[in-house]
Amino acid sequence: MKRELVLTTSRIDEATLLEQRTMSRGMGAVVCFVGVVRVDEAGQAIAALEYETFQPMAQHQFARLFDELEKRWPVESVRLVHRLGVVPVNEPSLWVEIIAPHRGEAFAACQFLIDEMKRVVPIWKKPVAYTSLTTPQ
Amino acid sequence: MKRELVLTTSRIDEATLLEQRTMSRGMGAVVCFVGVVRVDEAGQAIAALEYETFQPMAQHQFARLFDELEKRWPVESVRLVHRLGVVPVNEPSLWVEIIAPHRGEAFAACQFLIDEMKRVVPIWKKPVAYTSLTTPQ
Amino acid sequence: MRVQIDFYSYFKDLTGCARAFAALPPGSTIADLLRHLYVRFPKLAPMQRATLIAVGVEYQKPDYMLQDGDEVALFPPVQGG
Amino acid sequence: MRVQIDFYSYFKDLTGCARAFAALPPGSTIADLLRHLYVRFPKLAPMQRATLIAVGVEYQKPDYMLQDGDEVALFPPVQGG
Numbered sequence: 390m391k392r393e394l395v396l397t398t399s400r401i402d403e404a405t406l407l408e409q410r411t412m413s414r415g416m417g418a419v420v421c422f423v424g425v426v427r428v429d430e431a432g433q434a435i436a437a438l439e440y441e442t443f444q445p446m447a448q449h450q451f452a453r454l455f456d457e458l459e460k461r462w463p464v465e466s467v468r469l470v471h472r473l474g475v476v477p478v479n480e481p482s483l484w485v486e487i488i489a490p491h492r493g494e495a496f497a498a499c500q501f502l503i504d505e506m507k508r509v510v511p512i513w514k515k516p517v518a519y520t521s522l523t524t525p526q
Numbered sequence: 527m528k529r530e531l532v533l534t535t536s537r538i539d540e541a542t543l544l545e546q547r548t549m550s551r552g553m554g555a556v557v558c559f560v561g562v563v564r565v566d567e568a569g570q571a572i573a574a575l576e577y578e579t580f581q582p583m584a585q586h587q588f589a590r591l592f593d594e595l596e597k598r599w600p601v602e603s604v605r606l607v608h609r610l611g612v613v614p615v616n617e618p619s620l621w622v623e624i625i626a627p628h629r630g631e632a633f634a635a636c637q638f639l640i641d642e643m644k645r646v647v648p649i650w651k652k653p654v655a656y657t658s659l660t661t662p663q
Numbered sequence: 664m665r666v667q668i669d670f671y672s673y674f675k676d677l678t679g680c681a682r683a684f685a686a687l688p689p690g691s692t693i694a695d696l697l698r699h700l701y702v703r704f705p706k707l708a709p710m711q712r713a714t715l716i717a718v719g720v721e722y723q724k725p726d727y728m729l730q731d732g733d734e735v736a737l738f739p740p741v742q743g744g
Numbered sequence: 745m746r747v748q749i750d751f752y753s754y755f756k757d758l759t760g761c762a763r764a765f766a767a768l769p770p771g772s773t774i775a776d777l778l779r780h781l782y783v784r785f786p787k788l789a790p791m792q793r794a795t796l797i798a799v800g801v802e803y804q805k806p807d808y809m810l811q812d813g814d815e816v817a818l819f820p821p822v823q824g825g
Contacts, residue, residue, distance in 0.1 A: 404544060469825075511819060512825075582720050648738060
């Protein structure tokens with residue numbers, strides 16, 4: 390199984406990630422998830438979310454999840470990018486792509502990976518408020 | 527809910543579809559599915575699949591599914607492209623994108639749409655074999 | 664009355680045509696039409712349990728009462744994606 | 745023995761620091777360390793049921809026996825995505 394994990398403070402560049410996609414001729418399904426920062430976090434309008442991680446543990450926990458994914462489903466490729474630092478509203482914080490022979494397993498693997506990430510991977514977020522100088526859009 | 531339906535004999539251009547994506551600041555989830563023609567159809571190596579449709583009925587049935595989607599989930603945008611005619615192995619035949627506030631509803635809506643499409647939308651495929659003149663890759 | 668029947672996918676191969684017309688007594692249902700078609704296109708008959716039927720752009724059941732000029736479509740299970 | 749404790753997310757605000765060290769008797773468990781920390785950082789105590797604990801890069805339970813030099817991390821439920 391091809392694995393790519395990127396934890397980065399740079400903007401997630403979906404076009405480049407798409408260009409870099411490769412899949413063998415036996416693969417029939419690509420499921421891609423993009424998590425985007427919403428303007429309302431717990432009922433409050435925010436300007437951004439700030440993501441923090443404990444990076445060595447995050448990488449280790451992602452590696453364990455990738456192992457588990459590989460055991461459960463015939464996934465050919467998993468790529469995951471999580472942005473860190475300040476992510477403005479309407480920009481992606483998470484990008485996940487799963488390539489598998491069939492649709493069912495690609496959807497299952499993608500949802501499993503995100504669910505488990507939110508349970509065990511040490512990444513936290515806190516809202517960044519509009520300052521008094523900023524007019525909420 | 528924004529709706530886009532394209533039934534086309536042209537190649538599905540994911541990069542352009544990505545460029546054309548728009549989402550409002552309340553949206554937090556994009557789920558994208560790409561169905562790709564696999565080299566093995568029912569255990570036989572093929573060169574392509576040829577897709578046929580009964581187009582007015584396909585459009586009507588897709589419209590009904592989009593209505594149902596809108597009733598069930600707070601989806602902001604659904605875009606679906608289905609390629610028709612001969613689609614070579616390793617090229618996309620189906621591209622679906624769902625944009626919703628949250629992950630759960632985006633995944634549910636995307637899977638519902640594909641499942642229902644495969645039940646009611648009049649599109650059929652038949653395998654295109656390698657001819658004796660073509661060397662299987 | 665007269666109805667048009669369009670065949671899709673491998674049903675065209677089974678019937679040898681993409682479109683046919685049938686003259687039926689008024690009040691005929693889809694079930695009546697099918698009986699007529701299974702005589703005319705015997706290779707369709709074994710497909711009966713895997714046949715989807717639409718009138719216009721909507722699926723209909725065998726008890727659907729046909730109207731003059733109806734456009735009926737007969738096809739095998741769909742396989743998009 | 746001496747262990748290092750790193751705090752993440754708002755646990756840093758509750759303790760007022762990102763890293764602390766603790767000297768503990770040999771054979772101490774994570775539960776023993778927590779009792780020590782809740783005295784030293786009383787604002788952490790109410791978070792007890794929402795505290796995740798790792799040693800190195802693996803989650804561990806309160807009965808985990810600590811070793812000299814262990815790097816312990818304490819943090820609230822994770823929220824990636």
